[in-house]
Amino acid sequence: xxxxxxxxxxxxxxxxxxDMDKSFGFKVGNKQLGEEPVLIAGPCSIxxxxxxxxxxxxxxEVGIDALRAGxxxxxxFPVRKEVNGWKEGLKESGLKFLKTASDKSGLQTVSEIMDxxxxxxxxxxxxxxxxxxxxxxxxxxxxxxxxxxxxxxILKRGTWGTLDEILGACERILEGGNNKLAICLxxxxxxxxxxxxxxxxxxxxxxxxxxxxxxxxxxxxxxxxSHATGLREFVVPVSKAALAIGADGLIxxxxxxxxxxxxxxxxxIGLSELIEIKSFYQ
Ligand code: PEP
Ligand code: MN
Numbered sequence: 001x002x003x004x005x006x007x008x009x010x011x012x013x014x015x016x017x018x019d020m021d022k023s024f025g026f027k028v029g030n031k032q033l034g035e036e037p038v039l040i041a042g043p044c045s046i047x048x049x050x051x052x053x054x055x056x057x058x059x060x061e062v063g064i065d066a067l068r069a070g071x072x073x074x075x076x077f078p079v080r081k082e083v084n085g086w087k088e089g090l091k092e093s094g095l096k097f098l099k100t101a102s103d104k105s106g107l108q109t110v111s112e113i114m115d116x117x118x119x120x121x122x123x124x125x126x127x128x129x130x131x132x133x134x135x136x137x138x139x140x141x142x143x144x145x146x147x148x149x150x151x152x153x154i155l156k157r158g159t160w161g162t163l164d165e166i167l168g169a170c171e172r173i174l175e176g177g178n179n180k181l182a183i184c185l186x187x188x189x190x191x192x193x194x195x196x197x198x199x200x201x202x203x204x205x206x207x208x209x210x211x212x213x214x215x216x217x218x219x220x221x222x223x224x225x226s227h228a229t230g231l232r233e234f235v236v237p238v239s240k241a242a243l244a245i246g247a248d249g250l251i252x253x254x255x256x257x258x259x260x261x262x263x264x265x266x267x268x269i270g271l272s273e274l275i276e277i278k279s280f281y282q
Pocket of ligand 2: 253
């Protein structure tokens with residue numbers, strides 16, 4: 001693997017992401033990502049104004065560093081029925097509610113943007129940190145544009161992405177001049193034997209990629225134990241493992257009534273599990 005990456009560096013295909021004299025990252029709340037581990041948490045989806053405002057205030061009391069919550073949810077299958085305004089997210093109104101939650105709780109916001117059309121102030125003003133979802137991991141027109149803006153970005157690994165492809169995707173953003181970048185590992189496609197062991201786990205945890213990436217880049221790495229496992233019973237132990245193996249932070253899905261989450265109900269944890277995860281930071 002090292003030879004393969006070193007050849008990409010020699011050929012100038014990788015240049016900025018692999019420069020070990022450079023530092024990347026940004027502030028999450030009061031913490032500098034990369035210097036001390038951060039905890040980003042929140043529901044998969046923004047479900048209503050009351051929900052996100054109340055919940056963000058409770059999460060802030062636990063001492064998280066930023067609030068994650070999706071206003072736009074890329075679903076594997078089209079959602080055909082709207083429920084209380086939610087149809088693959090609350091969309092524009094969801095972002096408005098997220099901003100209110102941020103104002104009330106004092107937490108920075110992390111939320112996913114779907115495409116180039118969202119790179120306008122109307123959207124960006126409501127986000128402190130942009131999340132690029134798995135499905136956009138190699139959307140190069142989007143990554144190239146994200147390189148030109150001055151806003152922190154969390155780039156999630158595509159479920160198929162190899163180490164060189166992760167660095168290649170980062171390189172596109174860095175090439176434009178934006179070095180406020182973090183990589184988020186969120187589980188990958190598992191082999192048939194893995195599915196046999198955990199039939200209902202959607203993705204296979206990719207913990208080993210944390211030290212593997214750190215051999216080649218200083219870009220901070222955030223781990224997502226929620227999508228990586230897909231099942232709430234594994235979220236706490238995988239969070240512990242990710243921090244132990246060197247993650248610079250976690251992004252965790254946590255819901256006031258986990259099994260009733262409008263999206264990703266199987267992997268949502270509740271407040272007590274979040275407090276347990278927070279205890280790993282001491
Ligand atoms: C999410 O964070 O809610 C999400 C949709 O993640 P991913 O893009 O990793 O599937
Ligand atoms: Mn989710």
